[in-house]
Amino acid sequence: MSHPSPGTEALTRPALRVVDGAGRTALERMLRPRGVALVGVSGRPGNPMARPLRYLREHGFAGGIHPVNPGHRELEGLPCHPSLAEVPGPVDLVLALVPAAAAAGVVREAGAVGAAGVVVFASGFAETGPAGARLQEELAAAGREAGVRVLGPNCQGLLHAPTGMVATFTAAADRQLLPAGGVAYVGQSGAVGGSILDLSAEMGLGLTAWASTGNQADLGLVEVASALLDDPDVRVLLLYVESVGDGGSYLRLARQARDAGKHLVVLRSGRSSAGRRAAVSHTGSMLGDDTAFVLASARYGVVLVDDVDELLAVAAMLSAMPRPEGRRVAVVTTSGGAGSLAADRCSDADLDLPELRTGTQDRLRPLIPAFGALANPVDVTAQLFTRGADAFGDVCRIVADDPGVDTVAVVLTMVVGPAGAALAEDLVATSARLAKPLMVAWLAGQDQTAEGRAVFRAAGIPVFSAVGDLARAAGLVAPPRPPAAPGVTLPRVPAPDPGRIRGLIGTPDGPGLLDAMGIARPASVVVRTPQEAVDAVAGLGSTAALKLNSGALAHKSDVGGVRLDVDATGAAEAFDELLAAARAHHVDRVDGVLVQAMVPAGTELVVAATGGRDGFPPVVTVGFGGITTELYADVASGLAPVSPEEAWAMLRRLRAWPLLAGFRGAPARDVRAVVDAVVRVGHAAAAAGPRLAEFEVNPLVVGLPGEGATAVDVLVRVTGGGDPVGE
Template identity: 30%
Template structure:
């Protein structure tokens, strides 16, 4: 009998399977090292050496047909000789023999195999096919593969270092509660060594390699269930298996385990597949930002901030903002070094923060407690306060509502006298109000002892002003509430083609079907220019082959009579033929010239990595020159649409700026929600859609130019 998703037996079986997989992946009790070398100079000798060095208490099975013992451990001639049900195999042989090894491991009941061997998808067409064949074999046999081309993984608590990464040669691995998942093997070790030098400890480190089978999402999901892991760091080059990753991120959010990401590829050179302004302005990296925000991921821009922010995220996860706010975050800055404070405040300002001065009432309150401070954006205690007064000031600030975060900046005393510079901070966060608002520290000198002391007590401390500002900015990015619950499906209007570009009248019909007001229009021909639209009008060419009509001479505005229209039709026909001789012309469209307060761009794009997105930005033909936009995963709620409106600076012109006439932002929010519903079309056939410009008026919005591109449907 087939079981349903609600079947408790099925749920139990799935849970059991997941536990088995998680244990074999992250906490194996037995490991087979296939291709382990007895030559200690080779990389393939490292895993056994590392596990012995770091006290792995499990069972190790080196497999080498040419050795009887390696480092005092019995070596096995082949996989078939191994005992049944070894938890995890690490494969370190030539790529040509990997498929056979997977077959042998499956026969012995080894369910998880990490493949160090290279020569797969990273090695060109032949390697890509070899990797495909490997995946087919693994799926057929029911085994899971990490890699290939993975430098391995490690359980720091157990000493289970199943890796060839030289970073594990360090004498002592610091166990802690941070898990790392890296799409770069070398960066996994680099992050560990950098962080370990600061006193950070790790639970697990995993290099995914080519990510042919076991994905970042599955590993993250396993770490969510891992009791030793409290914070999860991601070093990413791209996204794969987004559905699995999204589910794992939501589980991490529900479990209260912060996920922090550093992703390469911020310097976008443009998306060659994009034909709309939306795609050119809001490329893959902006879509990645939207994806992270939608799933509660804290994205940092600086590599060092990736681990430095971990204590901030873990201690104050409950204080992350839940909604957009027009006013910048306010930071109370307390310093014992004037120059050091200036460097951080400058970087905070670049990221939209305000160093806020204490109000007069608080100044009087502190004076009554024996500490005189001034009403300046930086509270400078240089040579002006004892450690007890410093602690008292911090404790009192933590109870106020005039700031959103506290930044403590220490000078030379942090290097030589941690008891003066650091201990007051530790004492303040240890009070009952210690978790009432985020408190972080920046140490101006090189002060390893103070950094480690703060880290040991889970207080975020930073070595550079840039990483400090980056971490605070990432922490204060507001969470986005996704559209939840069932939504009615969306259908394209009758008459739309099966794929490719729509003509503008067809695109307008799509937006009208979504409930967005579109400009009044009529089709005309050079030999039949009659229409019923009141002058003045706009004339446009209509062709599925011409998306950007201005460049082709296909737009004429301000036509005020039948005579002018007839002349414009003939001129436009000649210009379009010259610029686009191969284009099929359906005719010409006369549109009413609409008034507006401002013009915006409203776009939709099915991003190849993260899926459907919706964008609001400043509109017009110059929109790409100085991008001013907001992007979210689609569909969105009206609440999120309002956040997007506030994020676009250009909308200030209709939101009360210098008493200018207000625009109908309610109608604008509804239009954003409407276009985002393109994500609900079955199989999501719309790849790009755009209204540019969308006119915002005092009494509504109106689409005056429309582009829609459908996915090409293969009939093979």
């Protein structure tokens, strides 16, 4: 795991742009150096610190290669220099193959010879504790003072395949590099990065560039990734992220990829439940620490994957074939049973299997035996292969021509040996002529399909060994479903005065905060004696809810701190019961009792926001509320501020949406009022700034169309601890 320098962001630090006379940035010079110096390179063949020199030579790096080690006169047939200062010719990149204590000195020497960057491989820095952290700070300071960028420490280096610049010690570089395939990788873990380099080569995916950022004393993942997105040879960028850290930098990177028309695929580890344990509100306890990260990724079209296999499969698909325009899949298979399995797994991945159009089925009918299937899945049967080696490809081309199909998924069974290899060649040729992606799952042993799989691999087409893996990958690369069109005119909601919102956040004035947001609430008053309670209820002219008023309580019902439908005759008794409940549960700082007008029955929702974490915007959440919020966990989220259209889409994602729209003869609810409330909460969260930890309206009682929505309870928690503030 990487350990960024204390006080720095996990993904990036402020950039120090070292530019040479030709206008090349430091990162460009590091990836395409005129010369590489290897300081401390080992002369022992079995030593990992001897590998970078061997790799540079074996992979054909054409620039200068300069071993530096006073203990040797020659290494790998090259003159070995006693010091970096004595290296002839230009040096853009220095590899520090030295112990941790010597790394800062190498960085200073690199600056003296005009190098752009230094790769520090050694461990023993911040990952080891306070002493190592101080050593890492010294390393970063040396880079700043010398005008040199530092990659690492505790990293495995970088490579640039087109130039043969392989500056790493991972054994994955023992493989022959494949021709660059427009895919680049940056990751915070050296070991995972080595595995990705090795596995990508095995599956036939050529990486244009590869980098391991390690502890990120200087160069962070986002800065390296941003530079690679600027490379015209890179179309797909893969990231392995352990710690997001600076959400703002991640958002800018995702936006850069989207605006450049490039694909960003991210594998993230280190997800934690710590944030959920610390949450006070109902909704806060249901949101994962990565909710904002997932929402931000979705906003900019980032593909999130769960493991290395998915990362590489998605990369291969995006680099070798067009991205699908929708989520409609046609399955072409040699087995009806396999087709049925594929249909089930596609449904699990939220993919559609539309029936092929009549014209498409008419074109298929002469090719497929009568006992096959034409609709979707298309079962060609084994008899198809008697019609010629290219018959299967003909079927796939016809299916791809159907305007109702976005992706063709081929599921093969026991087509093995030479027949399988011939079929693979036919499908590779077919895929090259299609304007739609063609995916393959092969349900047969690797030993019997090795030749055919090699054909697919050489073409950069991933072959899945399970239909579920194919379906999940297809679902990942397909665009999300557009939300259904609203059935009502959505409200236009003005943003509140941000100064007023910030002034009320963290104060005991929950009702005032709701008023500033423009969210309706019932009439209420705080009373401190039984007689005041009687007078307050009588003044409302209706029954009331009585609630303990204490900043120490997040959820009053948990301690019996709520009485409902209380009239004036029972108000004094209810007041005494509430104070007795507070004493029984040792509730501190009770400031009387809140008397609140009862709200007519309606559908209860929760609308909430959690403050922005790690530079991400706040997260706004809506779901079915009251005491059942956590029981049903039926919530949908978006990044603040949310538009009315986004709020509508959030509501449509709820499983219980039919209860709002009208279910089995029950009346619909005032959806426009809910949209209005969600947008207002989003505006307030965005205006509140970093002080807001959590804000929750629960319940928001929604009436019939035109009756509006009323906030019955509100809870606010600010950063820096302290009691929640509620009404």
